[in-house]
Amino acid sequence: MDDLFAPIRANETLGLGAVFYPGAALHYQQTLMTQLRTIVAEAPLRRLMTPGGRFFSVEMTNCGTLGWHSDQAGYRYEPRDPLSGHPWPAMPDNWARFARDMAARAGFGSFDPQACLINCYAPGARMGLHQDRDETALDSPVVSVSLGLEARFLFGGANRTDPTRRVTVLSGDVIVWGGKSRLAYHGIAPLRPGYHELTGERRWNLTFRRVRAG
């Protein structure tokens, strides 16, 4: 409803190989959210520990053949959910297809994601500037989908101190980064409180990655 009155936001290049697609998942967000509830019932959200012994403010889980995990032993991908010992829930075929289509739009053909990291932000939760570099398949892009409350996404360069762009990401927005931008620093500013009819007082984010080549 309010989408009618939202300012028109055009696709925008954030860097070489990095494209912002406002609203690209808008038609699909209800489906994604419904499927997300099933996945989270099987592999519950949890607050992971950083290698330094602190806790992430964002709650996470995964689906796919591999899932991202962190504890005092470091950042890594695991084939099983360490909480349950069971494999992660399967990545729904339509999710993988959607991520592949978005990657192709950004110029990355035949993207075949193995992992979907699911992030859930409550007010105040944030993700500091970081690179996604626990994958060896660095020729594959990252495809990121935002659901629910709006957030401020920061997108910089290959060095932590490079200047950052600040992009307001709304529900249904998609960002793809790969190629020369694959290791760009990025993060999410502390979430502002609010209410969204899709997700209530939360923001969700799905990031699709290929972890290992071949």
Ligand SMILES: O=C(O)CCC(=O)C(=O)O
């Ligand atoms: O929540 C977001 O939009 C970004 C998430 C992210 O950078 C990550 O999961 O590595």
Ligand SMILES: [Fe+2]
């Ligand atoms: Fe990231």
